[in-house]
Amino acid sequence: MADRDWLNWDRDGQDWPYREASQFVEASGYRWHVQLLGQEAAPAFLLIHGTGAASFSWRNLIPFLENDYRLIVLDLPCHGFTRPTESPDLSLEGMTTAIRGLLHHLDLKPQFFFGHSAGSVIGIALVNATRHAKHTQDPTPQIFSVNGALKPIRGNRILSPMAKALFANPLSASMFSLLAKSTPLGNNLLSATGSRIDPLGDAIYQRLLGSSGHVRGALGMMASWDLSHLNAMLQRLSATLHLYAAEDDPMVPPSSSRKAAALAPNGHLQLTPTGGHLVHESHPEAVASWMTEALQAAKTNGADAA
DSSP: OOGGGSOOHHHHOTTOTTGGGEEEEEETTEEEEEEEEEOTTSOEEEEEOOTTOOGGGGTTTHHHHTTTSEEEEEOOTTSTTOEESSOOOOSHHHHHHHHHHHHHHHTOOOSEEEEETHHHHHHHHHHHHHHTSSOOOSOOOEEEEESOOOSOOTTHHHHHHHHHHHHHOHHHHHHHHHHHHHSTHHHHHHHTTTOOOOHHHHHHHHHHHTOHHHHHHHHHHHHHOOOTTHHHHHHTOOSEEEEEEETTOSSSOTHHHHHHHHHSTTEEEEEESSOOTTHHHHOHHHHHHHHHHHHHHHHHTTOOOO
16 A cells, blocks of 8 residues: 555654663564553563554553553554554464564563453464463463454454455545545544543544555454454463443443353353443543552452562
8 A cells, every 4th residue: 555545654653652671673574653652671562453443543541550560562563653564464373473572672561451342362472372382381361342343343254254355445445534634534433432532542543544554454354353253262262351341331341251250160250341442442430440450459369460
């Protein structure tokens, strides 16, 4: 894709949250946008956003974490400011492998993983891949999931072929981006999350939707992901899985987290009545409080915790 199809850091990143912590790193077939924040000597904590979002989505939660952890906040492949330098593989396996390559390049080994929506699946896949590697004497990791998309999407037999068809035609992403810029489409999509977020977040989501490269990346994820093995992945998960789900989430039903909590050997679920799909943006203090309590409970029960 041409440069014009992607966000430009000098133009589009001027108001990006925590801009001063941003760096661009080439690894695993991508030029990554990644932010490193917090305490260098503290346990590493990887924050993984969902489909169609970017690193900015953690802006309101970072203040609750940066004093105690070394935060790794990235834009996923073909999202935000992360561009491919070769033909991208946007399957779950491809994205997991690419992120592992980035972490190896940065010489960072996260002990904690925090995923939102589809980012929760990536966190689980990363932990499973790491624990099955030969050099795994590190502390048992812990995974946090907010409104995790942890089961195949209802109607996937329709949505996946549709996404594949749209992804195959570059004009589809360009047309979508044009509509997002010139019609209420972007506002309607944000309203569909059921969350009320701050003006900066709203503006950046609108900006992302206006980038055909970013839209094509989101379509590529939808077209390439296969979650048929997710249940088995959850059943063999050795890490503690902390799940938080909003009961009023119109995009990912809380039943997704309920099922994951039942399947994972060390799964723990907390429900909240309100917040919508972007609850970590709309109610960051509630999410931070849940995380603190979950860590304390894990420490009390003898799990490896900070």
